[in-house]
Amino acid sequence: MAGLERPARAAASGPRPETARLIHLFSDTLTIVERRYVVPVDDKALVIAAIKGLAASLDPHSAYLSPEDLPGANGAAGVGLELSGERGVVRVVSVTDGSSAARADLRTGDFIQAIDGRTVLGAPLMAAIKSLQGPAGSTVTLTVKRPRQDAFDVKLTRQVPADVTATARMEGDYGYLRVSGLEMTTTDQAAAAIRRLQARNPAMKGMVLDLRDNPGGLFDQAVELSSLFLNGGEVVSQRGRDPKAVLRYDARAGGDMLHGLPLAVLIDGGTSSGAEIVAAALQDRRRAVVVGAPSFGAGTVQTLIPLNNGANGALKLTTARVYTSSGRTFQGMGVVPDILAAQSQADAKRGDDPAFQFSEANQPSAIDPARSHVRLAERPVYETPPAGFDPDGDFQLFRAIQALKPNSTAPAGKST
Numbered sequence: 001m002a003g004l005e006r007p008a009r010a011a012a013s014g015p016r017p018e019t020a021r022l023i024h025l026f027s028d029t030l031t032i033v034e035r036r037y038v039v040p041v042d043d044k045a046l047v048i049a050a051i052k053g054l055a056a057s058l059d060p061h062s063a064y065l066s067p068e069d070l071p072g073a074n075g076a077a078g079v080g081l082e083l084s085g086e087r088g089v090v091r092v093v094s095v096t097d098g099s100s101a102a103r104a105d106l107r108t109g110d111f112i113q114a115i116d117g118r119t120v121l122g123a124p125l126m127a128a129i130k131s132l133q134g135p136a137g138s139t140v141t142l143t144v145k146r147p148r149q150d151a152f153d154v155k156l157t158r159q160v161p162a163d164v165t166a167t168a169r170m171e172g173d174y175g176y177l178r179v180s181g182l183e184m185t186t187t188d189q190a191a192a193a194i195r196r197l198q199a200r201n202p203a204m205k206g207m208v209l210d211l212r213d214n215p216g217g218l219f220d221q222a223v224e225l226s227s228l229f230l231n232g233g234e235v236v237s238q239r240g241r242d243p244k245a246v247l248r249y250d251a252r253a254g255g256d257m258l259h260g261l262p263l264a265v266l267i268d269g270g271t272s273s274g275a276e277i278v279a280a281a282l283q284d285r286r287r288a289v290v291v292g293a294p295s296f297g298a299g300t301v302q303t304l305i306p307l308n309n310g311a312n313g314a315l316k317l318t319t320a321r322v323y324t325s326s327g328r329t330f331q332g333m334g335v336v337p338d339i340l341a342a343q344s345q346a347d348a349k350r351g352d353d354p355a356f357q358f359s360e361a362n363q364p365s366a367i368d369p370a371r372s373h374v375r376l377a378e379r380p381v382y383e384t385p386p387a388g389f390d391p392d393g394d395f396q397l398f399r400a401i402q403a404l405k406p407n408s409t410a411p412a413g414k415s416t
Helices: 017-036 043-056 125-132 186-200 219-227 274-284 345-351 369-377 395-404
Strands: 063-065 081-086 089-095 111-115 139-145 152-157 166-171 174-179 207-210 234-239 246-250 263-267 289-292 300-306 314-323
Touching: 017 043, 043 063, 043 314, 063 125, 081 125, 111 125, 166 186, 174 186, 174 395, 186 219, 207 395, 219 234, 219 274, 234 274, 263 274, 263 395, 274 289, 289 395
Parallel strands: 174 207, 207 263, 263 289
Antiparallel strands: 063 314, 081 089, 089 111, 111 139, 139 152, 166 174, 234 246, 234 314, 300 314
């Protein structure tokens, strides 16, 4: 997943003979460039560019991070966009609740063509991310291209990310828990929000967990959030290069805060990484009915490996796939809802249009490309709002609540 694990130390081992030959090839090439290129070159910049290219060639999530790029290195404000970069194209994965980007109605799948008039086509993803960061209150102008529309400019104000990632309210007789990210205090916030709803509404009949546009975050928070709705048992496992090295993560025994009340989970194409773990775990354990659109499909784990104790930056490296308790993976495919529901007829048509399909499967270097091809070939059939439904209403939320009602034929989640 996109969230990072605890730092690990790089293993020291000598290069294989063929690798040693290629290292000499790189050294020879660098020497020739230094001596014969038309203008003097910056050796450090060339080597860093090569390292970045090496990491980026592996998959969409592996990357080299300079010391300035490390998490928490500068504390700069942003605009609320989770971005993906592949072959020089920068695209929006998800939009943070309450952010400047959300207020400007930027959406999953939008292309970012330029930042403050400077093209980002062909630029490294980290360079684009850095361009979006700056002092809180400052502004940045994005040139955005949406499929089948002309490019347009949007001016965004940078702001420090909100600490609140979990909020709750009642929707009639049913609780509604919105989780917008998986940060250090997300599960604590979610648990407190659930307790407040239960105290004020002791007759609550069920709950909707909204993970739409949730880009994920910390792996342990994905496990902990899942544990709020499960009574023990496996949530997820990690499997790396060694088939015998399997790490399993279980929910806390007796942890279901809803005590078996029906549960629905909302997801969409912006639901990624750790948020997909939560949705897949609750679906796999038959604890929840999942409603919405297929999720992004980022089913891998990245480990942050410091280089020279961080003095030379770090390598964010994909080290494992994640699997649900039944042994399935959502890498490439995403989590497929039990009930496919679109917000509108137009959204349903876009979901069937290849130009609007954006997921892990679209990334040329994604792991497990065969699974990605299967996803790209599928054309989901969505439920859409009935005639007379409020055009400004949330049909996916409406459909999730309907699925929780006793007379529903949908597989509403029960405690397992």
